[in-house]
Amino acid sequence: MNATLPLFRRAFFDTWRSTLGWAAGLAAAAFLYLPLYPSIGGSAQMQDMIDALPAEMTKALNYDQIATGPGYAQATLFGLLGFLLMTIASVAWGAAAVGGDEESGQLELTLAHGVRRVQVVLERAMALLLRVVLLSGLVFVLVLVLNEPSQLGIEPANLFGATVLFAGLALLSGTAALCVGAVTGRKTYGLAAGAAVAVLGYVFNAVGRQSPDVEWLLNLSPYHWAYGNSPVVNGADWAAAGWLWGLSAALVALAAVALEQRDVGA
Amino acid sequence: MATAVSARSLVKRFGRREVLHGVDFEVEAGTVFGVIGPNGAGKTTTMRCLLDIIRPTAGEVRVLGTDPRTGGPELRRRIGYLPGELFLEGRVTGRKLLAHYQAISGPVPPGRINELADRLGLDLDRHTRKLSKGNKQKLGLVQAFMHQPELLVLDEPTGGLDPLVQQEFHAMVREAKHRGQTIFLSSHVLSEVQQTADTVAILRDGRIITVESVEGLREGAVRRVRLTTHGIAAHDAVALLSGVPGVGQVQVLEADGAVTLSAVLEGAIQPLIRMLGSLELTDLVLDEPDLEEAVLKMYAVPREDAR
Numbered sequence: 001m002n003a004t005l006p007l008f009r010r011a012f013f014d015t016w017r018s019t020l021g022w023a024a025g026l027a028a029a030a031f032l033y034l035p036l037y038p039s040i041g042g043s044a045q046m047q048d049m050i051d052a053l054p055a056e057m058t059k060a061l062n063y064d065q066i067a068t069g070p071g072y073a074q075a076t077l078f079g080l081l082g083f084l085l086m087t088i089a090s091v092a093w094g095a096a097a098v099g100g101d102e103e104s105g106q107l108e109l110t111l112a113h114g115v116r117r118v119q120v121v122l123e124r125a126m127a128l129l130l131r132v133v134l135l136s137g138l139v140f141v142l143v144l145v146l147n148e149p150s151q152l153g154i155e156p157a158n159l160f161g162a163t164v165l166f167a168g169l170a171l172l173s174g175t176a177a178l179c180v181g182a183v184t185g186r187k188t189y190g191l192a193a194g195a196a197v198a199v200l201g202y203v204f205n206a207v208g209r210q211s212p213d214v215e216w217l218l219n220l221s222p223y224h225w226a227y228g229n230s231p232v233v234n235g236a237d238w239a240a241a242g243w244l245w246g247l248s249a250a251l252v253a254l255a256a257v258a259l260e261q262r263d264v265g266a
Numbered sequence: 267m268a269t270a271v272s273a274r275s276l277v278k279r280f281g282r283r284e285v286l287h288g289v290d291f292e293v294e295a296g297t298v299f300g301v302i303g304p305n306g307a308g309k310t311t312t313m314r315c316l317l318d319i320i321r322p323t324a325g326e327v328r329v330l331g332t333d334p335r336t337g338g339p340e341l342r343r344r345i346g347y348l349p350g351e352l353f354l355e356g357r358v359t360g361r362k363l364l365a366h367y368q369a370i371s372g373p374v375p376p377g378r379i380n381e382l383a384d385r386l387g388l389d390l391d392r393h394t395r396k397l398s399k400g401n402k403q404k405l406g407l408v409q410a411f412m413h414q415p416e417l418l419v420l421d422e423p424t425g426g427l428d429p430l431v432q433q434e435f436h437a438m439v440r441e442a443k444h445r446g447q448t449i450f451l452s453s454h455v456l457s458e459v460q461q462t463a464d465t466v467a468i469l470r471d472g473r474i475i476t477v478e479s480v481e482g483l484r485e486g487a488v489r490r491v492r493l494t495t496h497g498i499a500a501h502d503a504v505a506l507l508s509g510v511p512g513v514g515q516v517q518v519l520e521a522d523g524a525v526t527l528s529a530v531l532e533g534a535i536q537p538l539i540r541m542l543g544s545l546e547l548t549d550l551v552l553d554e555p556d557l558e559e560a561v562l563k564m565y566a567v568p569r570e571d572a573r
Contacts, residue, residue, distance in 0.1 A: 006369035014356055105353035109409075112317045112347035113370040114339035263280075263320035 011127035060206035069152030074232035090174030091194030099181020136167035161236025168244030182255035270448035276325035300459030303469035346410035350421035487555035494549035
């Protein structure tokens with residue numbers, strides 16, 4: 001091998017257009033939402049309006065804290081649009097990494113070369129990780145930059161913790177997509193698995209918050225693990241971060257073992 | 267001579283569907299071995315077993331002295347592989363894609379990629395997904411040949427190539443053989459392999475039905491004959507021609523004035539030539555032996571253990 005980590009470099013650099021596109025989308029989301037805080041979230045009128053909405057709805061949308069700067073950033077950027085964009089990017093990359101590559105017929109040729117299957121999974125998972133970390137880092141920097149001008153009043157330490165959870169949450173969906181893609185060899189199944197983790201997590205959180213009877217749903221929601229205590233407001237629950245990142249690592253390991261065992265392209 | 271590739275009782279099952287029912291063959295190092303068979307005969311499955319892309323259900327496979335299951339990256343660096351269906355996507359130039367494959371192959375001599383691309387007439391600076399099928403195939407050939415591997419495994423290598431490039435490919439195979447490399451290639455038609463292969467194996471329904479040298483196939487094959495003569499009645503000409511050993515299926519194509527006949531010849535051509543000397547020929551066509559037909563006959567032979 002005349003270069004280190006050839007598969008990682010290919011997976012990372014060949015998708016720079018897509019990485020740049022998602023970065024632009026996340027930047028647009030930050031620049032659209034955050035500067036509006038002084039006129040929307042912080043105003044007394046807005047609070048009256050939110051109070052007038054059904055309580056179930058504000059809980060489902062996490063809008064119950066929207067009157068404070070950190071709560072506003074939590075509910076809008078980290079909890080909604082940013083979450084959505086990051087999840088889609090991560091799931092798309094995860095599903096393409098092994099399952100998509102196999103389905104398009106290209107994995108066969110890669111595996112016919114001097115590489116190990118475990119190496120293929122690990123290097124591509126590393127490329128996924130780096131892209132998610134880069135995008136999360138961008139969100140961290142943008143919020144930090146907009147913090148003062150938009151009068152958000154977010155503690156940088158809390159913002160950092162929230163970003164770690166934000167990245168972990170996206171990574172969990174992305175590695176679920178990668179894992180199911182590697183187990184089945186189908187991109188669609190990977191996409192479905194990644195989307196299921198994200199959507200069910202979001203729905204379980206929204207429903208679980210409605211009444212004590214369904215509170216148990218919250219335990220099944222990665223979204224709730226990450227955002228249950230509003231990390232932008234209160235600081236990260238580091239145990240939750242450990243779960244998100246740890247489960248992601250376990251899913252990658254499972255993907256490597258599964259690919260090692262089976263026939264490819266059959 | 268050393269054996270480069272061998273398979274013994276190779277069985278592959280996908281779920282309940284058995285694709286290979288005990289395939290046996292041996293490829294001598296430094297020779298060209300062609301596997302032909304109809305679509306779905308198991309050619310691609312056999313090749314994938316050699317590269318550990320799929321794993322045999324039973325039987326033994328040895329590639330360059332190693333079991334591909336345990337050979338790992340070290341073994342695969344000594345092999346060049348061209349898949350039967352080559353998919354190259356992504357917005358990346360041929361040059362960059364080859365640089366990637368170079369990073370995960372055996373060492374590539376400097377200038378080798380450009381030399382191969384020039385020979386095949388391939389533009390390395392175009393994006394791969396914009397390439398035609400033939401040009402993608404050329405890219406696939408370059409990545410298989412570039413590191414001068416000890417073994418080349420080529421699945422339908424000439425698919426999509428125009429005749430001139432096919433000639434160049436045949437030249438590349440001959441050169442590789444002279445360098446001592448072993449070539450294992452497949453096709454669904456014989457004409458693709460007969461020009462380069464030393465030995466041909468015929469695979470049908472997951473079984474090798476025959477392994478034969480190309481010379482051997484040629485001897486058993488039939489040739490088409492067409493001749494035009496005058497100064498003789500059609501039925502006399504037919505009688506003369508039919509009397510030659512090995513000649514059959516005599517037909518009269520034209521009988522007014524000049525007589526044109528067609529026939530097929532199996533076996534030696536000397537008796538036919540001797541008879542032709544007694545005719546006043548104005549035209550004679552003696553085709554190359556039609557190995558294709560010989561092979562098609564073998565395809566049609568019913569399986570001895572048909573259930």
